[in-house]
Amino acid sequence: MAKCPACNHDVRTPLFLNLDAWRHLVCPHCQARLEMKPPRSIVLGPLIAPFFVFAREGRVFEIIAFVFMFVTVFLLLLESLRPKVQLRKKSLPEPSIRLNIDDPSN
Ligand SMILES: [Zn+2]
Numbered sequence: 001m002a003k004c005p006a007c008n009h010d011v012r013t014p015l016f017l018n019l020d021a022w023r024h025l026v027c028p029h030c031q032a033r034l035e036m037k038p039p040r041s042i043v044l045g046p047l048i049a050p051f052f053v054f055a056r057e058g059r060v061f062e063i064i065a066f067v068f069m070f071v072t073v074f075l076l077l078l079e080s081l082r083p084k085v086q087l088r089k090k091s092l093p094e095p096s097i098r099l100n101i102d103d104p105s106n
Pocket of ligand 1: 004005006007008009027028029030031032
């Protein structure tokens with residue numbers, strides 16, 4: 001469950017892996033189009049690699065690198081299980097090609 005940012009009612013959120021359900025998620029109370037907020041812990045992801053470069057320097061750095069990796073993965077899983085929603089800003093994509101089938105000038 002997440003709170004709709006528009007009307008503050010509870011919205012039943014689909015499982016985070018169900019991307020199709022997320023794409024069509026609409027608040028049942030105010031019809032606002034919603035999307036998943038990206039998890040904050042995702043910013044820690046790119047930091048794992050430099051930690052493992054340091055891990056070659058010694059046993060202590062190795063332990064720090066592993067602990068950091070597990071904490072990052074744990075936080076990501078935790079945030080994915082309790083996703084937050086935000087209002088979808090982008091509208092549905094407009095069709096870029098328009099066919100002039102009933103053009104009267106022909
Ligand atoms: Zn709502």
